Amino acid sequence: MISTEQVLNALKYVEDPDLKKDLVTLNMIEDIRIDGNNLSFSVVLTTPACPMKDMLENACRNAIGHFISKEVEVKINMTSRVTSRPNATLSNIKNIIAVASGKGGVGKSTVAVNLALGLAKKGAKVGLIDADIYGPSVPIMFGVEGIKPRAFENAEGKTRIEPVEKYGIKLLSIGFFTDPDQPVPWRGPMASNAIKQLFNDADWGELDYLVVDLPPGTGDIHITISQSYPITGAVIVTTPQNVALADAKKGLGMFLMDSINIPLLGIVENMSYFTPAELPANKYYIFGKDGGKRLAEQYNVPFLGEIPIVQSISEGGDLGKPIILKEDDPMAVTLMQITERIAQQVAISNAKK
Numbered sequence: 001m002i003s004t005e006q007v008l009n010a011l012k013y014v015e016d017p018d019l020k021k022d023l024v025t026l027n028m029i030e031d032i033r034i035d036g037n038n039l040s041f042s043v044v045l046t047t048p049a050c051p052m053k054d055m056l057e058n059a060c061r062n063a064i065g066h067f068i069s070k071e072v073e074v075k076i077n078m079t080s081r082v083t084s085r086p087n088a089t090l091s092n093i094k095n096i097i098a099v100a101s102g103k104g105g106v107g108k109s110t111v112a113v114n115l116a117l118g119l120a121k122k123g124a125k126v127g128l129i130d131a132d133i134y135g136p137s138v139p140i141m142f143g144v145e146g147i148k149p150r151a152f153e154n155a156e157g158k159t160r161i162e163p164v165e166k167y168g169i170k171l172l173s174i175g176f177f178t179d180p181d182q183p184v185p186w187r188g189p190m191a192s193n194a195i196k197q198l199f200n201d202a203d204w205g206e207l208d209y210l211v212v213d214l215p216p217g218t219g220d221i222h223i224t225i226s227q228s229y230p231i232t233g234a235v236i237v238t239t240p241q242n243v244a245l246a247d248a249k250k251g252l253g254m255f256l257m258d259s260i261n262i263p264l265l266g267i268v269e270n271m272s273y274f275t276p277a278e279l280p281a282n283k284y285y286i287f288g289k290d291g292g293k294r295l296a297e298q299y300n301v302p303f304l305g306e307i308p309i310v311q312s313i314s315e316g317g318d319l320g321k322p323i324i325l326k327e328d329d330p331m332a333v334t335l336m337q338i339t340e341r342i343a344q345q346v347a348i349s350n351a352k353k
Helices: 005-009 053-067 108-121 189-198 220-228 242-256 291-297 311-318 330-351
Strands: 027-037 040-043 073-079 093-100 126-130 150-155 159-162 165-166 168-172 207-213 233-238 264-274 303-309
Touching: 005 053, 027 311, 040 053, 053 220, 053 264, 093 108, 093 126, 093 220, 093 242, 093 330, 108 126, 108 207, 108 233, 108 264, 108 311, 108 330, 126 189, 189 220, 233 242, 233 291, 233 330, 242 264, 242 291, 264 291, 291 303, 303 330
Parallel strands: 040 073, 093 207, 093 233, 126 168, 126 207, 233 264, 264 303
Antiparallel strands: 027 040, 150 159, 165 168
């Protein structure tokens, strides 16, 4: 007869490669049930977007077979409980991920939108704030232009904003409240107050991840958000060219400042190369090569992946159907891999708390 103690002893040999501890010590093994030769248990991962999921499941099966018996019938329920850092403000939101860039036009919003959708596709509860006051693009990329979020009074008599929902994500953008054909000539304090309302006055409910699409640069809004809310970590988006990398360094430097001190989850390089549809094996490095990788190495932060110049990515955003929603598209696979790496870095960062 198998015992629970035998099972736990066997699973102590399975280590989470990111957290550098075994699954038993990390309290990731739950619901052990033994019925004769049948064994079932749950492995509680730190995120539903864990890229190590299959590897850990196989390692658990191998450990049971090696340390107990190959005759045991093993059923493993791979589940997740998203980790977070303790915070007093916005306690209903487990993680806030800031997506930033040193300059405009590098595809920051594309990364933010596809990251949010990727996390939701994996089963997480996700919200997205478009904090790019002067150039909000989320309404277009989700195909929800012209929609006005509903305002209502809660039980305490406070006015709350109900986020717009699309593709399983809760969305708020300054673009929902302004005329899309008119500029937004706001000074810093006005812009910062507007952004705070998107955080504080919205009825977000319980979220595993709130992705924030920041404006380009390093201005008032970045400082306001960084100092007002418990940001789990920041993702920097750049292109390979030197001009973009020089600005990306300033973005990196801002998050590392003592007064801000936000963990860097890594760097995504967009527009890495161009592959013509008729020559799928060819890669043309129009803007230079490996700039994002070198920047990641210089700052000792993870390099999260490359996104090539592909027509379907920009088309998806323009049509309100982001590319990650297309199951059979190779770019959807690439963006999901980047999503998993970001979720992985969030879990590693939370484990250091």
